[in-house]
Amino acid sequence: GAVSAAVAEPSEATMLDCPLRDAPWSVETPLMDVLLSPRASAIVNRHMGGVLEKLPPQFASAEAPSFSAILDLKALAGMAGLSPDVLAALDAELAKLELTDVERTARCKRYDDELPDLTLPAGTPRLLLFQKITGFLDEPSVAAATTTLYELADAHGWSLVETDRAGVMTPESLARFDAVIWNNTSGDVLTLSQRAAFRQYIEAGGGFVGIHGAGGDPVYFWDWYVDTLLGARFIGHSSDPQFQDAKIVVEQSSTRIAQDLAPGWTLHEEWYSFANSPRESGATVIATLDEGSYSLVGRGGQDLRMGDHPIVWTRCVGQGRSFYSAIGHRPQVYADERHRSLLKDGVLWAAGGACADTQ
Structure with missing residues (x-):
């Protein structure tokens, strides 16, 4: 099925309990929300040298899906190379702005x-x-993953x-x-009550599968999702070149995920790096990247080396199961039998009921 880019109107006259609805203006406000407010935009432009007038098209749209939903002003200032002083002055002036109901x-x-x-x-x-x-809608990735998951469902009797x-x-x-599979999702998408329902579902024994973009936003506005459910924050992806061969190293684990794929394989893909290894916070690592097998240079020469570089992992979150794979940008990788086997194993593990760290 096609992913609808349309944003539903709230079904009641009452305002939705979206997470940042009442958040004061600050440098941590999503860029999209700034673009939606002429008053906030004017302040930002004054402090940041008219930056909003110079945004590339994929950043400049205030209509979802847009990159503006996954950046805040702090990230934008970093990209523009602005000094902390400029940011502090901007933050101070924004803080004085009273939120309106229209905003x-x-x-x-x-x-x-x-x-x-x-x-x-x-x-x-x-x-x-x-x-x-x-946030970032990569239609070919979403479509390829969707097709593959339906094919796996047909082949293995899933609903x-x-x-x-x-x-x-x-x-x-x-x-x-x-289990709930988040397929290349991007952007903050759940209201506060939806967040609470999903978190409760996971902690009570539900399953989560995150595919590629579900862990690839530069800025997150839901700490539990990125720090607890995923357990690693994205910092960038390979950019020199973006797509390249890298060696995936399968680790032994009691989850039995991908055990028949050991010792690993080489795949042509875009490769994520994270600020921290999820292993440090108790994840069971299914596969890592051999950093000697590809170029870890990101946008603007960013150093993407992690050392220990998990790319697929699981964790228990309460009674729930979380499986995340950073593989899945190029549509072609969904035709790779080893990748399909990995996804199959991950889905079945995530849907396996109450979680124990030995599983």
């Missing part, structure tokens, strides 16, 4: 509370393919349905599923 409504417009009518086909496990995207509506995140709706 609150605009901030919440990219969220939705539309409960989709989903009919689950017969089969197990029961899987929800979730693909609401307000799989998809939606791009965050209104699916209610306790009753989530209870129907063994």
